[in-house]
Amino acid sequence: MNNTYQIDNQSRKAVYEQIIEQVERFILAGLLKPGDQLPSVRSLSIELNLNPNTVQRAYSELERRGVIYTITGKGSFVDEKAREVISSEKRRELPQLFETLKEFSAAGIEKQEILDIVNYAYMASKEEQD
Amino acid sequence: MNNTYQIDNQSRKAVYEQIIEQVERFILAGLLKPGDQLPSVRSLSIELNLNPNTVQRAYSELERRGVIYTITGKGSFVDEKAREVISSEKRRELPQLFETLKEFSAAGIEKQEILDIVNYAYMASKEEQD
Amino acid sequence: MNNTYQIDNQSRKAVYEQIIEQVERFILAGLLKPGDQLPSVRSLSIELNLNPNTVQRAYSELERRGVIYTITGKGSFVDEKAREVISSEKRRELPQLFETLKEFSAAGIEKQEILDIVNYAYMASKEEQD
Amino acid sequence: MNNTYQIDNQSRKAVYEQIIEQVERFILAGLLKPGDQLPSVRSLSIELNLNPNTVQRAYSELERRGVIYTITGKGSFVDEKAREVISSEKRRELPQLFETLKEFSAAGIEKQEILDIVNYAYMASKEEQD
DNA sequence: GTGGTCTAGACCACT
DNA sequence: GTGGTCTAGACCACC
Numbered sequence: 001m002n003n004t005y006q007i008d009n010q011s012r013k014a015v016y017e018q019i020i021e022q023v024e025r026f027i028l029a030g031l032l033k034p035g036d037q038l039p040s041v042r043s044l045s046i047e048l049n050l051n052p053n054t055v056q057r058a059y060s061e062l063e064r065r066g067v068i069y070t071i072t073g074k075g076s077f078v079d080e081k082a083r084e085v086i087s088s089e090k091r092r093e094l095p096q097l098f099e100t101l102k103e104f105s106a107a108g109i110e111k112q113e114i115l116d117i118v119n120y121a122y123m124a125s126k127e128e129q130d
Numbered sequence: 131m132n133n134t135y136q137i138d139n140q141s142r143k144a145v146y147e148q149i150i151e152q153v154e155r156f157i158l159a160g161l162l163k164p165g166d167q168l169p170s171v172r173s174l175s176i177e178l179n180l181n182p183n184t185v186q187r188a189y190s191e192l193e194r195r196g197v198i199y200t201i202t203g204k205g206s207f208v209d210e211k212a213r214e215v216i217s218s219e220k221r222r223e224l225p226q227l228f229e230t231l232k233e234f235s236a237a238g239i240e241k242q243e244i245l246d247i248v249n250y251a252y253m254a255s256k257e258e259q260d
Numbered sequence: 261m262n263n264t265y266q267i268d269n270q271s272r273k274a275v276y277e278q279i280i281e282q283v284e285r286f287i288l289a290g291l292l293k294p295g296d297q298l299p300s301v302r303s304l305s306i307e308l309n310l311n312p313n314t315v316q317r318a319y320s321e322l323e324r325r326g327v328i329y330t331i332t333g334k335g336s337f338v339d340e341k342a343r344e345v346i347s348s349e350k351r352r353e354l355p356q357l358f359e360t361l362k363e364f365s366a367a368g369i370e371k372q373e374i375l376d377i378v379n380y381a382y383m384a385s386k387e388e389q390d
Numbered sequence: 391m392n393n394t395y396q397i398d399n400q401s402r403k404a405v406y407e408q409i410i411e412q413v414e415r416f417i418l419a420g421l422l423k424p425g426d427q428l429p430s431v432r433s434l435s436i437e438l439n440l441n442p443n444t445v446q447r448a449y450s451e452l453e454r455r456g457v458i459y460t461i462t463g464k465g466s467f468v469d470e471k472a473r474e475v476i477s478s479e480k481r482r483e484l485p486q487l488f489e490t491l492k493e494f495s496a497a498g499i500e501k502q503e504i505l506d507i508v509n510y511a512y513m514a515s516k517e518e519q520d
Numbered sequence: 521g522t523g524g525t526c527t528a529g530a531c532c533a534c535t
Numbered sequence: 536g537t538g539g540t541c542t543a544g545a546c547c548a549c550c
Contacts, residue, residue, distance in 0.1 A: 009461050009464075010459050010461065014462075014548080014549065014550095015549080015550075016549085016550095025233070025236070028233070028236040028237055029236060050550085051550055053549095053550075054549085054550065057549090083238070086237060087237045087238050087239070089237075090233060090234055090237035090239065091237070091239060093230075093234075094234075094239075094243075094247065097230070097234075097244075097247060098247055098250065098251050099251075100223075100227070101247065101248055101251030101252070101255075102251045102252075102254055102255040102258075103155070103158070103220060103255075104220055104223075104224075104227075104251075105251060105252045105255035105256070106155070106158040106159060106255050106258075107158055107216060107217045107220040107221070108213075108217050109217070109220065109221060109224075111248065111249075111252045113224075114227075114248050114252075115245065115248060117224065117227060117228055117231065118231055118241065118244050118245060118248065119241075120228065121228050121229075121231030121232045121234075121235060122231070122232075122235045122241045122244075124232055125231075125232040125233075125235035125236050126235070128232075128236075144524080144525060144526090145525080145526075146525080146526090170536080170537065170538085171537080171538065171539095172536085172537080172538090180526085180527085181526065181527045181528065181529090182527095182528095182529090182538095183526075183527075183528090183529095183540095184525085184526060184527080186538075186539075186540095187525090187526095189538085190538095190539085199270050200537090200538065200539095201269050201270065201534095201535085201537085201538085202274075202533075202534055202535080202537065202538050202539070203533075203534040203535040203536075203537045203538065204269075204534090204535060204536090204537060204538085205536095205537060205538080206537090206538080274533075274534060274535095275534080275535080276534080276535095285493070285496070288493070288496040288497055289496060310535085311535055313534095313535075314534080314535065317534090343498070346497060347497045347498050347499070349497075350493060350494055350497035350499060351497070351499060353490075353494075354494075354499075354503075354507065357490070357494075357504075357507060358507050358510065358511050359511075360483075360487065361507065361508055361511030361512070361515075362511045362512075362514055362515040362518075363415070363418070363480060363515075364480055364483075364484075364487075364511075365511060365512045365515035365516070366415070366418040366419060366515050366518075367418055367476060367477045367480040367481070368473075368477050369477070369480065369481060369484075371508065371509075371512045373484075374487075374508050374512075375505065375508060377484065377487060377488050377491065378491055378501065378504050378505060378508065379501075380488065381488050381489075381491030381492045381494075381495060382491070382492075382495045382501045382504075384492055385491075385492040385493075385495035385496050386495070388492075388496075404539080404540060404541090405540080405541075406540080406541090430521080430522065430523085431522080431523065431524095432521090432522080432523090440541085440542085441541065441542045441543065441544090442523095442542095442543095442544090443525095443541075443542075443543090443544095444540085444541065444542080446523075446524075446525095447540090447541095449523085450523095450524090460522090460523065460524095461522085461523085461549095461550085462522065462523050462524070462548075462549055462550080463521075463522045463523065463548080463549040463550040464521090464522060464523085464549090464550065465521095465522060465523080466522090466523080
């Protein structure tokens with residue numbers, strides 16, 4: 001796992017959302033810790049060959065959520081409560097998981113197959129953490 | 131559970147995608163069986179207060195996927211292989227489930243909590259089936 | 261090869277065109293000879309479970325082309341010049357074959373592969389003739 | 391050979407299909423290469439005096455097939471695998487060629503005449519390529 | 521600027 | 536009546 005940002009222009013996901021996701025992923029993975037400085041809007045926009053507006057939008061949204069904070073003239077930094085904020089965001093996705101799983105069931109996908117995937121995912125996640 | 135169509139204008143999901151999802155859900159739930167006729171483009175567009183084009187687009191996509199077939203001048207009908215097609219569509223979503231679960235793990239959501247949701251979802255789905 | 265009519269409701273081809281094609285094919289195959297009587301509009305529409313209008317339309321078009329002729333009150337019969345007419349219809353499709361073949365070439369399909377198909381098709385056709 | 395788009399309003403082929411065919415033809419002819427940008431939906435609709443929806447529909451279908459990819463807000467571009475995709479589409483038409491040839495045979499068109507057309511078509515295609 | 525979606529309403533071929 | 540296509544024109548998100 002590396003901590004350099006990447007964007008997939010061909011993805012149907014908006015570019016600014018891809019940036020948000022990656023910042024949050026780096027935080028969850030411990031690659032970015034509270035107080036750490038994020039790349040500046042300008043440098044990241046150059047690195048990723050993006051319009052600065054796009055990067056700015058991602059940072060603004062992250063700040064709105066309380067994941068980072070910005071000190072004008074100094075830069076953007078990971079908030080103390082970042083992990084907490086991200087976790088509660090993810091938790092809000094659980095009801096949708098429930099709906100998805102009901103559809104898998106209706107589609108005839110065996111419960112055991114899902115349970116296996118859960119186990120693999122949790123194993124894989126713990127390994128990446130190390 | 132009823133089999134009348136509903137659309138949510140607030141949703142960020144495209145209306146035509148909502149129609150597709152509902153048709154597929156009705157089929158999985160057994161409310162629409164192979165050979166059954168779907169509401170005509172016109173009648174559904176009136177019922178949902180939509181433009182015929184929007185309904186037409188949903189039906190075209192369902193036909194392209196092999197979920198329904200259309201006889202010009204007669205109507206649209208559930209394909210014999212509809213369930214099969216939908217199941218394989220769903221199965222293609224499993225890798226994304228894997229990614230989502232890894233994120234839940236990284237976000238500190240306990241595996242047991244996920245397993246509970248899986249169990250609930252499969253119970254709920256089986257009940258709706260009856 | 262049999263000479264009973266069949267229609268494919270799910271085909272994208274119009275039903276009346278399917279009838280036309282089959283009549284012409286039977287004539288080319290020698291299953292229908294000049295002077296032979298075609299099934300009546302009514303009986304064919306019942307046999308194929310079609311609206312009589314649809315069958316009528318096919319017969320009218322065949323008459324217009326000179327493939328069959330109709331004697332009111334007696335029925336429809338294969339015209340003496342039927343084969344000739346159908347052949348010249350087919351011959352008019354040759355320029356389109358030319359275009360199709362150019363596209364196959366551009367798509368990287370080898371000429372030899374096409375030549376093989378031509379040979380097979382002519383062999384198969386001669387066999388069915390017997 | 392030029393690479394400007396043209397539509398034939400008289401044709402019974404749908405306009406959006408004509409656009410699809412032309413884009414694919416330009417790609418096969420090497421006039422459009424992977425990564426090349428297609429005219430924007432708006433500009434092409436103006437150039438051809440069509441409604442933007444019609445062009446949009448063609449582009450959507452091309453994207454679904456994997457011939458082009460689209461970056462919302464930036465434009466549509468020829469996919470790396472475009473030729474591959476188009477070739478396999480064409481190859482799927484071969485069985486229909488077989489049927490057509492059988493009919494030509496039954497219609498009394500000499501095999502030699504067909505072979506000549508194949509040769510001409512392959513010659514013509516190679517020349518256009520240069 | 522770009523594509524994505526939708527409404528409104530029309531015409532056509534076919535059953 | 537049914538679906539298939541198209542025009543005209545609008546609004547949105549994103550770059």
